[in-house]
Amino acid sequence: MTFKWTKDMRIDDGQIDADHKKLISIANKVLTLEQSSKRADELKQLIQDLYEYVKYHFAREEDLMQKLEYPDMKSHQTKHENIILAMNLFLANAQNMDEILVNFRKLVSKWVIDHIMDEDKKLQRFMDAKVKAFLKKD
Numbered sequence: 001m002t003f004k005w006t007k008d009m010r011i012d013d014g015q016i017d018a019d020h021k022k023l024i025s026i027a028n029k030v031l032t033l034e035q036s037s038k039r040a041d042e043l044k045q046l047i048q049d050l051y052e053y054v055k056y057h058f059a060r061e062e063d064l065m066q067k068l069e070y071p072d073m074k075s076h077q078t079k080h081e082n083i084i085l086a087m088n089l090f091l092a093n094a095q096n097m098d099e100i101l102v103n104f105r106k107l108v109s110k111w112v113i114d115h116i117m118d119e120d121k122k123l124q125r126f127m128d129a130k131v132k133a134f135l136k137k138d
């Protein structure tokens with residue numbers, strides 16, 4: 001079973017959503033690789049790609065939060081830092097292929113999916129309310 005971006009994950013109908021779709025697609029490559037072949041190098045490269053894209057994406061989100069003067073930015077940023085730390089730990093310890101495969105789905109669902117549904121959705125509600133208030137003014 002792979003991951004799927006669904007409408008209830010919608011954040012901005014823009015770059016953030018595009019990033020989330022890309023993260024899910026990289027994660028799915030790892031999961032499909034798991035089913036077909038077990039090539040350690042390719043697997044590690046894909047997980048590294050996911051890690052790099054997560055970092056790049058978090059920076060984009062934080063930049064957006066700053067521009068919007070998002071009141072929960074600090075706590076959201078801390079959650080990003082914790083995910084990066086956990087990913088570092090995972091990568092540093094990712095020696096054993098079977099272990100990686102067992103943990104990967106669980107980790108993606110925690111680091112990507114849960115984060116979107118909890119923290120990023122808070123940002124989405126804040127942005128939508130801001131747009132609504134702005135439209136009301138005119």
Ligand SMILES: [Fe+2]
Nearest residue numbers: 061115119120
């Ligand atoms: Fe986030």
